[in-house]
Amino acid sequence: MRAAVWHNAKDVRVEENWEVKEVTKTDVKIKVAWAGICGSDLHEYLHGPIVIPANAPDALTGDTAPIVMGHEFAGVIDEVGSDVSDFKKGDRVVVNPLYTHGVKPPTLDLYDGFAFAGLASDGGFADYCVIPESMVHKVPEGMTLEEGALVEPMAVTVQALKEADFKFGQTCTVFGAGPIGLCTIIAAKAAGASKIIVFDLSEERLKKATEVGATHVFNSGNVDPVEEVKKIEPEGVDASFEVAGVGVTLNQAIHTAKSRGTVVIVSIFTKGVEIKPMDLTVSGVKITSSLAYEPEVFQRTIDSIAAGALDVKGVITDHIELEAIVTDGFERLSEDKSQAKILVKLSGES
Template sequence: MAPVKNGKDNLSAVLYGKDDMKLEQRPIPVPRDNQVLLQMEVVGICGSDVSYLAKGVCGPFVVKDPMVIGHEASGTVVECGKNVKNLQVGDRVAIEPGVPCRICQLCKSGSYHLCQDLFFCATPPDDGNLSRYYCHDADFCWKLPDNMDMEEGAIMEPLSVGVHACKRANIKIGDVCLITGAGPIGLVTLLAAKAMGASKIVITDILDVKLKMAKQLGADYTIKIDGSLTEDQIVSKVIELLGQEPNASMDCTGVEACVRICVKSTGLAGVVVLVGLGKLEMTLPLANALIKEVDVRGVFRYCNDYPTAIEMVRSGRINVKPLVTHRYRIEDTLKAFHTARTQEGDPIKVLIYCNPNWKPS
């Protein structure tokens, strides 16, 4: 699809607050010297996007002023700032949505995702990129290999979360793992863990359709959480299926009950990784972690993980295409969010096409 820059059409999805999103025209931005102007191609809907629409908040982040939504995205370069050396017009890119200050101690030490001056698409007060055109720093735009398409480019954002989670868990060949939650982040974490060498994975969820997808993507075992099993029975089931306590447990829900199951299940000297963003305070069985020397680690987005995610897809070690269940034009953004919010039609990953040239296949 060739970019179409007409100088007028920059249709954008703007969130004004809880249950208040509008499509409106905004000026086409002009790239700064270190930026590129992108014809936006594909933007995925994230759980945080749905939370902002449904509640006006996501964790500690609150929508106070109008904000363009969207951060899981790919685009085509249509203009380069004068200092841009790594990209040229026509390049197809995956957009890493967080841009740090680059000069603080966290940035210099490599943890740029924890920068306190981080710009992040669609995290208040920063605008996102669900629009026809968008400017972004060139060094946080990752050129896509020829054998990857724009849908895969957009999914590099959630996949990078899964890659980062597995790096934090130190997943290695032969590890056995528990993943709680088979939503999009749980599923990409499953894909990343398998690609990194995990030999057995059990994944939990409350929905059969999510567990079915998990099996399709390589989960060895699934457990449906439906109220018929107590917390301790679920823990026993995890250990029974895996044949041992997991080396690593990764919670992708943010739900207290799921975090408790991870802490109780994980074996000696294992790791619990908290991926899902839940309530600010939880009651957890930390004595279990203490006597087994289990590390409890947080995950906040990703850091230096886009190249790994792209290479995993380029090389064929990971196939993210089965995750895509629904596709909409940007003009139908409200319908797309309705699907993601209500779960009508059993969506896994809902994608929105911004380029007016897109034709459904």
């Protein structure tokens, strides 16, 4: 089968004869329809290995590179293992790609160690993927498989709003209007945010932010974000979502939150940053973080998309063929800031 395989930084190869794994008694084999390119995929392509197990087997999956990439995907079940009872051939499904030890309660399990299919085991940039039954969810009627490929990034942001204890009518800032920033805007809008104030350096991304629900957008290279927020909300916002991953935006997120407001770090920081603890002490602002999602949040995200409460299609900026994943996917995303979520077509089923 065809598969986009990570071998090293800047060395992802679309291989024509990659061998799909054997289906064990608790696995399902999925004919992949659509898969999204994530920022973490791009980081692995440009700078990896970051989390891909290149030198030793992953502690949870036991796999090592080379690995088929792709952890945002949906498709149709092609085969089920002998002990699989909840799924059958032909079921439309989306994959929760998160591996955990599963020995702690759901709210703590994620922080006991985790890995992702597509980063620590073979994932969805392939014609077929074999995955444990426990990681598979049915796609409801009325929801497309393209939307299914967007469940994973949306679940990240639904979890972020849960971490903020965000309530209907509250206000927020979003620093960074890349794919996860756009999903944060969509989630905040669905949660009933009255004001969603977004900052980015890209005019193209700010335009897209407006399209998906931002009420105010600013180029942070042209204005002081803290001053602009205080013009709109003199006391600050209820929640600030840091989705850029740089020190300056983290500090801006802190200073745009109101007294006893919340800052949620959603991005991945590649190096240390400096903050002043007294900025928190004198304001009561709380900092929390969110990286992935609890199983219940993943299912809730599916249900919300299917019900039309989360309109995710607005983040899609292009569809490409698997053979073009390097040139039209990774390279393009690294150079073209107008791109948000690029979907890779495998079977292309709906």
